[in-house]
Amino acid sequence: MSEPAANGASSPPRACLTVDLDSLRFYRDIHGLDRRRDGGPDAAYTVGVRRLLDFFADHHVPATLFVVGRDAEQPAHAELLAEAVSKGFELGNHSYSHFYDLPQRPLEIRERELALGEEAIEAAGGRRPVGYRAPGYNITEDLLQLVASRGYLYDSSVFPCPPYYFAKGAIMAWQRLRSRPSRSAMTPASNLLAPIGPYRPSRDKLWKPDERSRMPVEVPMCLVPGLRFPIIGTSLHLLGESGFNAVYPLLAGAYDEIFQLEFHAIDFMDADDVDSPELVAAQPDLRVPWEKKRALYTHVITRLREKYIFTTLEDAVRALA
Known part of the structure; x- marks a missing residue:
C-alpha cells in the first residue's frame, strides 16, 4: 500500500505515537468508583499532558492526541492543546463526552457527540480533526459509517486482541458481582477478526478489508502477530525493555507501513x-514510577528509530497509497 516517493522509492515506514487524553474521572467510571472534583482542571492534563508534551518534544516526536471535546473546553486544558499543535502534534476526535456505550445510543446522540467534539477541538487547536478514536475502542459499522459521512480521513479504534477482550469481560463481570459495576462497555466480538495492520474496511463488515470501500482507513491498535498480545502503554510496563526487545523483531517484520503505539x-x-x-489500587500502571516509565519509553523510541520515521497518524495515513 505504500505510496511511491518522488525518486521512485517506497515511502518509508512510519511510527506513530498516539495518546488518548482520558481524564481521571473515566478511570473512576471503569472501576466503579465515585466521581470526585470533576469541575476544574484534571491531573491527566495538568500533569500527564504537560509531561508528555515535554517528553515527546525532547525526543523530537510529533504525536497524535485523541481529545475528549468536553475536556478541551476547560481553559487550562485548551492552553495545553494549543501548545501541542504549535509543536506539530495532531489533535484527533475522541468524542465529546466519552460515552463507552456510544454505539448503542440514539443516532442524534452519536451525531451530537461527533459534532460537538469536532467543534471543541477546533476551538482549542485551530483545525477540525480528521481522525477519530472511539471511547473504549467501542466501534461498530453504524458508528464508523457516521464517521465516514462526516469526512474523516481515518479511524483508529479497532483493537483485535483476544486477551484484552476476554480480560475486560471477566473484570466487568467480577465488578458486577461485587455490586460495583463498571461504566465501560464491551466491543463487538467480530472486531477480533480484523487485520492487525492498516486497511480499508467494508461498509457492512468492519473487520473485513475492502479496497473498493470508501470508508475511512482503519489503523488498529498494535499487536504481536500470531499471539495478538497487545503492544500499548500498559503492556509495555509488563514487558519492560528486555520483553520489548524480544518481540520487536516480530513487530518490525509485521508493520511495514504504520507502527502505531497507543498510550x-x-x-x-x-x-x-x-x-x-x-484509583491507585485499581490502576496498576500508576504504581510504576514515572522515571522508570520515562526510561522505558525512551528505549522504545530508540528501537523504533532503527526502522521508522516518526510522524503524526494523519501524515502516515496520507502517505498510504
Whole structure:
C-alpha cells in the first residue's frame, strides 16, 4: 500500500505515537468508583499532558492526541492543546463526552457527540480533526459509517486482541458481582477478526478489508502477530525493555507501513500525581514510577528509530497509497 516517493522509492515506514487524553474521572467510571472534583482542571492534563508534551518534544516526536471535546473546553486544558499543535502534534476526535456505550445510543446522540467534539477541538487547536478514536475502542459499522459521512480521513479504534477482550469481560463481570459495576462497555466480538495492520474496511463488515470501500482507513491498535498480545502503554510496563526487545523483531517484520503505539495520558503519571488511593489500587500502571516509565519509553523510541520515521497518524495515513 505504500505510496511511491518522488525518486521512485517506497515511502518509508512510519511510527506513530498516539495518546488518548482520558481524564481521571473515566478511570473512576471503569472501576466503579465515585466521581470526585470533576469541575476544574484534571491531573491527566495538568500533569500527564504537560509531561508528555515535554517528553515527546525532547525526543523530537510529533504525536497524535485523541481529545475528549468536553475536556478541551476547560481553559487550562485548551492552553495545553494549543501548545501541542504549535509543536506539530495532531489533535484527533475522541468524542465529546466519552460515552463507552456510544454505539448503542440514539443516532442524534452519536451525531451530537461527533459534532460537538469536532467543534471543541477546533476551538482549542485551530483545525477540525480528521481522525477519530472511539471511547473504549467501542466501534461498530453504524458508528464508523457516521464517521465516514462526516469526512474523516481515518479511524483508529479497532483493537483485535483476544486477551484484552476476554480480560475486560471477566473484570466487568467480577465488578458486577461485587455490586460495583463498571461504566465501560464491551466491543463487538467480530472486531477480533480484523487485520492487525492498516486497511480499508467494508461498509457492512468492519473487520473485513475492502479496497473498493470508501470508508475511512482503519489503523488498529498494535499487536504481536500470531499471539495478538497487545503492544500499548500498559503492556509495555509488563514487558519492560528486555520483553520489548524480544518481540520487536516480530513487530518490525509485521508493520511495514504504520507502527502505531497507543498510550493514555495516565501512562505519563504515577501514584505521586494522584490523590486517590482507591484509583491507585485499581490502576496498576500508576504504581510504576514515572522515571522508570520515562526510561522505558525512551528505549522504545530508540528501537523504533532503527526502522521508522516518526510522524503524526494523519501524515502516515496520507502517505498510504
